Amino acid sequence: MASIRKRSWETRKGETKEAWVVDYFDQHGKRHLKTFTRKKDAEAWSIEARHEVKQGTHTAASESVTVRKAGELWFETCEESRLERSTLHQYRTHLDYHIYERLADTKLSDLNTQTVREFETWLHKNGRSDALVRKALSSLGSILADAQDRGLVSRNVVRERRRRKRNGDRQHEKILAGKHFPTQEEARLILAAASGRWRPLIIAAIFTGMRASELRGLTWDDVDFDASVIHVRQRASLYNELGAPKSKAGRRSIPMGSYLANTLREWKLVCPRRNVKKDADGNVTDPGQLFLVFPNGAGNVENHSNVYRRGFAATQIEAGVSVSKVDDDGAPILDDDGQPVMEAKYGIHAFRHYAISTWIDLGYPHKRIQDIAGHATLSMTMDTYGHLFPNPEADADLAHRAETRLIG
Template identity: 35%
Template sequence: MGIRKRKWKVDGVEKECWVLDYAVPNGNRERDANGKLPRLKRIVKSFPTQKRAKEEAEKLAVAKHHGRQSTNTKLTVAKAGETWIEASRVRLERSTVAQYEQHLRDHIAPHIGQLRVAELSSDVVKRWRQKLVANGTSLPLVKKVTTSLSGILAEAMENHDIGYNVVAAMGRTRRQEAKTEERQKRDVKAGRDFPHPKEIDKLLEHETSPKWKAFWLLACRCGLRSSELRGLRWTDIDLKAAELTVEQRIDRYQKKGNPKSGGSRRTVPIPPGTLKALRIWNLQATPGAELVFATSKGTPERHTNIIAERLIPAWLRAGVTKVARDKDGRPVVTAKYTGLHAFRHYAVSWWLARPDTGLGLSLHEASKRAGHASITLTGDTYGHLLPRSDETATMAAAEGKFG
């Protein structure tokens, strides 16, 4: 395959183009009686610019690479997705597999599931992604679903069904998406993503249950995840040393397991007020109960039940609400915060705040307490919450006499 420039004259006017010259199999590729393959067919194409000729050459190279290694030309995207899901069950957590199933069911199969994997191209993938966005899918979700499609193709490559992962080759597009997503990303903010201190005080003031008061306090003072709170055992708490150790979690399927990551296994100090609430609950809890926040039957609390039956009613009782509109436009009072992760955001913000309103911890210390995989994650999410000193005097001195 080669690209060359061609020039000629027509009525004294010089013209030029770029020629792509390549060969393809000519019909049957079986060897003859002498063991020789038939001669290749020569193809010559002309293009107005060198760029167009190079683009065509790249497409041909990809198609050649794809065709040579592809062994299952009838495999559809939907079928390849099912194979990928089954392979994921062996190595990934159930919740992660459930997320992949949703991606395949709701965003991949309905649009491109009927296509053969061999038919996928960058143009097909781009049009699919544009359709998702047009249908109201957020850019972060489109990015996640695209990653799932890439996983499907990677699994097909590993099974020697295809020889080319078109999504993995679209690196430039993914980098541009990352920049767009970064521009659209909002910093977590008090009053929107997590409660103000006064709102936490209202919640605790109106909570009459010792069990749930201890639960809210552990969530907002120790920063435990929902799964970690539901998996917390009395043996993980040292009431004398005023600290707890995160050793296990219970996922949304009520399955006990190890913490989310290596960094999630950690020891967290318990503040005095939270420790007092835990002591009170310890005296009233079912004797011999393993879990700190078990149901009356000793089973783990379900995340959805905590939200619907405990958290939202607690915010409503405390008057921490907002006014929304129903489908008929009538005002409806709802809880201002409807997720447990808001407490985790609050905990980190409280750790980083100045000692008069918080603990004044460093970013490194807060990252360790939160059980984040890296300090980079903590910094990217909460770095803007770090208190800043008043630099007015310093800047004035540095400016000099004439500014």
């Protein structure tokens, strides 16, 4: 049972104050009071609280922990799970510089869809990018999921809100050739401009759709020239540490065409080796071992920023696949000679989009694309690339055959 009563009192200054108090018992028979400034809010909260008590999931505000406390418990869980150092660093940043800055002292029981929406708005207004806002909200949802497992909160309002938005009519921007990934002509220009040690890497990215971390962690043992297959069995983190793919679906085998195979065979002859030893005069005494397919000059994992800046970005600019760099006001940035400063049009991940869109154009089955792309589910593939599949002529033919089958 729960009751709502009005409470009035007079301050030391003689001012009359009013509030609405919800008086209720939780599922354990313990009495609680919660105060609101408006009767409307008290009534809405009371309805929700009665439902939670009936379900046995209610957590009173007096017994609830703060977002900061729950965040630290969640982070401890992440550390115990031995997540990659780069992932832990990212989560720590989300906590200290985004979530705690706004919600640190907020009780979990006080979080609702409105406070989550206000938090999202605050992030946007304070200069966070769309991508960062999504990641911060995802981390907040993970905090609440961990708190649910610990019995500290009854609901995960972040994920509830996400499901409602996903089921609504909100439209996501569809990835398009020429905007989000290279067109076929741009890909040709990039291939023609690729040179040196970056050429085989860029060719591999275009034709395999491998992620940057997977390319940086690829070993020669996983390149099977006889079977014309590249096996993805590990990846390199932002800290250049080698480890398993992030998901089970990440382990996969990707078909390799003759052009890519020949390119890799040639590259293997000059590919840097690790543990090369030299004497005092600089003569090689131990040639070392071939290990990584796309290493740095010492045969070790290449830094991600170098791969982009010196490889993918520089090659795009050389190929003319570039755009004018602009300042915060959208005005072109000029060099000392008054010429616009150019920057690469696409990031590394755009080459993955290009590869997958090519498989779609060639008529690869949906499930096969999911497998070689390393997507965890077919819905992930279709949500991102589904709009590239439709074939109006084939759809019309199927409709005609369906009619003929029934009515002749």
